[in-house]
Amino acid sequence: MDEIWAAKIDLDGSIVLLHEKPTYEVLRDAVGGLIAPVQCPNGDVIYVDDEGLLKGLDPNRLAMILSRYPGLLVGPAIMVGPLDQEGDHLPLTSAAMTDLLYV
Numbered sequence: 001m002d003e004i005w006a007a008k009i010d011l012d013g014s015i016v017l018l019h020e021k022p023t024y025e026v027l028r029d030a031v032g033g034l035i036a037p038v039q040c041p042n043g044d045v046i047y048v049d050d051e052g053l054l055k056g057l058d059p060n061r062l063a064m065i066l067s068r069y070p071g072l073l074v075g076p077a078i079m080v081g082p083l084d085q086e087g088d089h090l091p092l093t094s095a096a097m098t099d100l101l102y103v
Contacts, residue, residue: 003091006030007100009046009077013062015100021089022080030078038067042095043082049075066099 006018008030018026027035027047036050046067049057057075064073079100081090092100 004097005080005089005091007079007092007096009060009063009066009079011058011060011076015062022078027078027080031076033075038063038069038073040067040079040096042093042099044079044093044096045082045089046073046077046079048073048077062103065103066096 002019004017005020006022008016008018022030031047031049033052033055034050035047038046038048040046046063048060048063049055052075053072055075060073060075060077063077066079067073079092079096081092081096084090
């Protein structure tokens with residue numbers, strides 16, 4: 001089975017899985033601007049548009065649920081795996097995949 005490196009989370013709740021390690025450009029294009037990380041409790045990271053609130057983007061309810069972030073996350077998001085010792089992202093964790101399937 002191919003590894004799942006990332007999951008793009010759109011505002012309508014749809015999810016697109018990425019089977020290749022995302023570059024910075026992929027992360028930026030997925031959120032539509034400069035990226036800002038939100039750490040998930042399981043170690044995975046969700047990136048959102050750093051200027052999303054200023055742009056007036058709509059809330060991303062699924063990203064807020066998955067991240068368990070107490071604040072507002074807006075606009076499209078992309079979830080990636082935790083960082084390794086060199087600062088590179090690993091594939092999504094099994095906990096993240098379970099959350100994506102059952103939320």
